[in-house]
Amino acid sequence: MKRWGGVEYVIGIDGGGTKSAISIADLRGNIILTEYGGSTNIRAQEESQVYDALKSLIGNAVEHAGLNIEDCKAICIGSAGAGRKEEQEVIKDYVKSLGLKGNIVITNDAEIVIAEMTGGREGIAVIAGTGSIAYGIGKNGERVRVGGWGHIVGDEGSAYYIGLEAIKAALRCYDGREPYTHLLPMLMEEIGIATPEEFVRFVYRKDIRKSEIAALAKVVDQAHKKGDNKAKEILMDAAEQLFLLAKAAIRGIKAEQDAIMVVVSGSVLINNLLVYKEFVKLLTKEYPNVTVEKAKADASRGAVIVALKSIKLI
Known part of the structure; x- marks a missing residue:
């Protein structure tokens, strides 16, 4: 493909745990290209894998757009794995090594979600996937982070939280400490165990992944739709926990x-x-003036907005 030397542009990346999205835009914010690639979340995989994924994602997109890497004026990567300074510095070093000379912004995924939906203005993002976090940007640019402490001491209202609460409820039911819940047989079937005692081996094994517990949240929803009171209680509690984050x-x-x-x-x-x-x-x-909107599936355009703002073009 012909390369357009001297054409300046910015890059925005939505770095997910399973896949990433990249958008390239000109300096007026017009999207030139959007593509998808593998995970660039530094918490979800080894650092070397993140580097390889970023190299492939950025390199392919720039090539497909017919641009030169040295003409990139700014890049923003928003990722759930980049909420803290040490993580941001690691990713920034990776980006620099790829030959980008422009401004580099590494931030959390909540910031680019807000930018995508508000056009870069103030707002709140509440994210509840495997984990949970709330993030706010105020009128004067002030930022606040709530939650996001991880599955052992936080992540209230998340899929992991829901899944773990369901297992606890199932075991209390089995013990006779609480009334019967459909969660007991439904979780056993989903996990593939024959007796409740096997929950212990499932939960405490060394190679257990957070995603395995989080995947059980869908079983809780299924049980609720069958009329299970305990499943409804767990989901209502999750909603309240997320409200408290917001x-x-x-x-x-x-x-x-x-x-x-x-x-x-x-x-x-x-x-x-x-x-x-x-x-x-x-x-x-609680807040009658608030409006609630569901985020778009891909926040790479929000990352483009943050990149443009970082070089004061919007």
Whole structure:
């Protein structure tokens, strides 16, 4: 493909745990190209794999757009695995090694979700996938992060939280400490175990992945649709936990009276209707001026906006 030397542009990347999206835009924000590749989440895989994925994702996109890497004026990568400074520095070093000379912004996935949905203005993002976090950007650019502490000490309201609470409820049912719940046989079937005692081996084995527990959230939704009271209780609790994350973020940027957008993302809030409806109900009752919107599947265009803002073009 012919290369257009001297054509300046920016790159935005939405770095997911299973796949990533990249958008290239000119300096007026017009999208030139959007493509998809593998995971670039530094928490989801080995650092060497993240480097290889970034090299492939960026290199292929720039080549397919017929551009030169040295003409990139700014790049923004938003990833759930880049919420803290040490993680951001690792990814920034990777990007520099690829030959990019422009401005490099590494941030969390919540910031690019907000940028995508608000056009770069203030807002709140509540993300509930395998984990959970809320993130707020205020009128004056102030930022607040709530939650995101990981599955052992946090991640309330997440798919992992829902899955683990379901296993606990199933075992209490088996013990006779609580009334019967469909969660017991349904979880056993989903996991592929013959006796409740085997839950112990499943949960405590050394190679257990967070995603395996998180995947059980869909069983809780299925049980709720069958009329299971315990499943409904777990999902209602998850909605309240996510509401509390949002509430703290709104309070953190002092937007209690503002007409602010709350953007929701992640499998729990996008796919679980009960959790979403209860979350919206709690939030709008507390803050009547708030509007709630579901995020788009790909926030790479939000990353483009952050990249353009970093070089003061918007």
